[in-house]
Amino acid sequence: MQNLALPEEVLLSIDKPERYIGNEINAVYKDKNNIAVRFAMCFPDVYEIGMSHLGIAILYDMFNKFEDTWCERVYSPWPDLDKIMRVRKIPLFTMESQEPVRNMDFLGITIQYEMCYTNILQILDLSGIPLLASERTWDDPIVIGGGPCTSNPEPLYAFFDIFYIGEGETRYRRLLDLYKECRSKNVSRQDFLIEAAKIPGLYVPSCYETDYNEDGTIKEFRPLHEGVPGTVLKELVKDLDDTYYPEKPVVPFIRATQDRVVLEIMRGCIRGCRFCQAGQIYRPVRERSVEFLMDKAEKLMKNTGYEEISLSSLSSSDYSHIEELIDYLVKDCTDKKINIALPSLRIDKFSVDAMSKVQDIKKSSLTFAPEAGSQRMRDIINKGLTRDDILNGAILAFKGGWTRVKLYFMLGLPFEQDEDIRGIAELANDIAAAFYETVPKDQRVNGRVQIVASTSFFVPKPFTPFQWAPQNTAEQFIDKATKCKRFISEQLNQKVIKYNWHESDVSMLEGVLARGDRRLAPVILSVYKKGNIFDAWSEYYHHDNWLKAFEECGVDPTFYTTRERSDDEIFPWDFIDCGVTKRHLLNEWHKAQQGIVTDNCKDKCSGCGSARFDCGICVRR
Amino acid sequence: MKVRIKFTKYGVVKYIGHLDLMRYFQKAFRRTDIQMIYSKGFSPHMLMSFASPLGVGIEGYGEYFDVEVADSEDYTLIKDKLNVTMAEGIEILDVVLLPEGAGNAMASVEASDYELEFHKENPLSEELLDKFLKADSVIFVKELKSGPLPVNVKDLVYDIRLIKENVLFARVNSSSADNLRPAALLTALLSLEGKNLEDYPYHTLRREIYRKNGSGELVPMGDVND
Incomplete structure (x- = not known):
């Protein structure tokens, strides 16, 4: 019987002890005496969130296919356990062996959103690993970060030994081999890192230095060692049918956020929405074959026992074989009593038919993400969606029996005017009106239509055409949300429209960290020392501490958010080459200012720069 | 037909709550080829009745639940089919056929x-x-x-x-x-x-x-x- 890292009286005193016991179905256990490299893979948030992440599942499978490697999982202890671990000095442990993280050779941390940065320091601290990379020795694991936020890793530069830029499947083998070689030859940690910096896709922050201009912008960013490249090109998998994909993912005992089989059908997105970072950094679009997906779906359902399967991609309707795949799944899953979740589908005749087969129409709602209310603004953001597209989709849905519609919008987009905000209210109203025109009174299932319009505040992100855009202030955000609420209340059908909006404090901070530079590392350290963890959870978010930390560190947050950036400014993330060129992004920024739309990758190549990867949609045409 | 399943829950799995244990067994059945009987409707679920929920932290060596499987199943194979897909500490000890009209596990x-x-x-x-x-x-x-x-x-x-x-x-x-x-x-x-x-x-x-x-x-x- 396995020993647990936490004593019984601790496990019985905390919420959901199942988060910390491991032993789940399909968890991988190896004999540590036959292992050369021990890798702890961490999602720095609570277990239920971390266990829902496909990227970790893919890498866990890949590492454990390496015979010389044992990959284990680590998650953030919830604040109740965090307190106990600090008082009782219990070191952070991995799920599988329940051994201290500090015993591992590598600690890999996925960085999925800015609001988890303090949780990264929590992980290091509870593990007993020095927070600053510069203070670590061979007694500490190599701390490596990956995931979308590494498209601008600079605010975190001081805490990581290495960042992996791009998709994880390609370069880890080489890194592990280098590690084994260096350890056997007694190479210093620093020299190992310099060699690692020469592996494509790996960024070692201690091998670079930044100079600033008097106005605070970046003057120069340069490598400190010979052979270390000046730019880091992102890694990507060229053929998604010929790579790692887990057939036996770990099945948690506790209900995870994604409590289902997740089938990733493609990477990248053909639609260059100008606010969207994922739409740029995962280019070019690469699809998995329908045969590959059918095979994996079968095996995944059989090996996990999940009662639901979901398709994952940025825009599933753009997958070439979506109809064939869904028809197959609908037939197969109905037999097996398995539910199908079909998120991110464009609402058209096919998808409405498919959804009516797999969902309880009376209970479910349909989701549209027009992102902007007016056509003018949808053109600025290059959404590629007209008012007619949206209304026709809604009418189809109403004819299919749906009565609940969710609408997602953003406030604070560049060049926004009051008319664009009013457009949100008018669009919601038009959809409600379409319901009453489409569905005769005696056929209205739940009596009337329900529309939920939600707005989030736009935060400009690196590697998007809007990386030059000033972010709105917190006051502007609140003012806009108030206006939006008023415009909705002025609509004829306002009674059936519910309006939600999100907090603006977090958006400010997200904006600072997203486009931040190395001068933010002391701020993150300072706010962590003030006690902030789980910033992504509103009940634990302490905005005041962030404001104090900015002040103490002499950092002006508005430098990163509301400031106007010139076309030729050097950005902190410019040393990363994500495939899409800065020239293309700038061109898109200028087109946005003029409200000119750009074709999607299927219709016409826009010459973004990704063709040099020589794969996916760039070669299929 | 209905079968009554006797199982253990000891070691680290004693920290699993009752609702999660029910979900665990539903998934376990889906990992086998045992044909189950489901409720009707859009979210069909297996027809299970546990004798008595075991509190978190308590170990059980003689726990029971009833479940309905297709009449075509050979109930004597169910134990082995489940035991190949169990987490450590959960073991199927016995599977018996419930006679027609037997009271459900919980009520008995x-x-x-x-x-x-x-x-x-x-x-x-x-x-x-x-x-x-x-x-x-x-x-x-x-x-x-x-x-x-x-x-x-x-x-x-x-x-x-x-x-x-x-x-x-x-x-x-x-x-x-x-x-x-x-x-x-x-x-x-x-x-x-x-x-x-x-x-x-x-x-x-x-x-x-x-x-x-x-x-x-x-x-x-x-x-x-x-």
Whole structure:
């Protein structure tokens, strides 16, 4: 019987002890005496969130296919356990062996959103690993970060030994081999890192230095060692049918956020929405074959026992074989009593038919993400969606029996005017009106239509055409949300429209960290020392501490958010080459200012720069 | 057809809550090729009935649930099919066919065997047990919404003895009307010597669950005939 890292009286005193016991179905256990490299893979948030992440599942499978490697999982202890671990000095442990993280050779941390940065320091601290990379020795694991936020890793530069830029499947083998070689030859940690910096896709922050201009912008960013490249090109998998994909993912005992089989059908997105970072950094679009997906779906359902399967991609309707795949799944899953979740589908005749087969129409709602209310603004953001597209989709849905519609919008987009905000209210109203025109009174299932319009505040992100855009202030955000609420209340059908909006404090901070530079590392350290963890959870978010930390560190947050950036400014993330060129992004920024739309990758190549990867949609045409 | 499944839940899986254990078994069945009977509707679920939920932290060596499988299944194969896909600590011990018209697992529960082990300081002794057996009544006060209700736990204990100097065995009433929790029994027992249960950490293990057969005798839940 396995020993647990936490004593019984601790496990019985905390919420959901199942988060910390491991032993789940399909968890991988190896004999540590036959292992050369021990890798702890961490999602720095609570277990239920971390266990829902496909990227970790893919890498866990890949590492454990390496015979010389044992990959284990680590998650953030919830604040109740965090307190106990600090008082009782219990070191952070991995799920599988329940051994201290500090015993591992590598600690890999996925960085999925800015609001988890303090949780990264929590992980290091509870593990007993020095927070600053510069203070670590061979007694500490190599701390490596990956995931979308590494498209601008600079605010975190001081805490990581290495960042992996791009998709994880390609370069880890080489890194592990280098590690084994260096350890056997007694190479210093620093020299190992310099060699690692020469592996494509790996960024070692201690091998670079930044100079600033008097106005605070970046003057120069340069490598400190010979052979270390000046730019880091992102890694990507060229053929998604010929790579790692887990057939036996770990099945948690506790209900995870994604409590289902997740089938990733493609990477990248053909639609260059100008606010969207994922739409740029995962280019070019690469699809998995329908045969590959059918095979994996079968095996995944059989090996996990999940009662639901979901398709994952940025825009599933753009997958070439979506109809064939869904028809197959609908037939197969109905037999097996398995539910199908079909998120991110464009609402058209096919998808409405498919959804009516797999969902309880009376209970479910349909989701549209027009992102902007007016056509003018949808053109600025290059959404590629007209008012007619949206209304026709809604009418189809109403004819299919749906009565609940969710609408997602953003406030604070560049060049926004009051008319664009009013457009949100008018669009919601038009959809409600379409319901009453489409569905005769005696056929209205739940009596009337329900529309939920939600707005989030736009935060400009690196590697998007809007990386030059000033972010709105917190006051502007609140003012806009108030206006939006008023415009909705002025609509004829306002009674059936519910309006939600999100907090603006977090958006400010997200904006600072997203486009931040190395001068933010002391701020993150300072706010962590003030006690902030789980910033992504509103009940634990302490905005005041962030404001104090900015002040103490002499950092002006508005430098990163509301400031106007010139076309030729050097950005902190410019040393990363994500495939899409800065020239293309700038061109898109200028087109946005003029409200000119750009074709999607299927219709016409826009010459973004990704063709040099020589794969996916760039070669299929 | 309905089968009754006897299983264990010990070791690290004792921290799994009851609802998660139900979900665990539903997934386990889906990992096998056993044909299950489902409820109707858009979210079909398996028709399962657990004898008695086991609290988080308590180990079970004789737990039961009933489940409906297709008539075409050979029920004698179910045990092996499930055991290849179990987490450590959960093991299928037996699968029996429920006769037509048998009461469901939960409604049939009458009594349970517990083993209560004090793993730090031991308040148990033969003298203490003697006091319990000789007393006319041993009172535990239940706190109900309607107010405190004194219960004579002696009426709810079928058998009680020491099986090691620090391990108490007790067969107690577990029926829905008169269920006696092990903590209530221990609280009442220790009060005979003025001791407070909170001062004595202990482990709870449920060894077996019983129903009453046609002759009114207690028989293990897995003994389904008559």
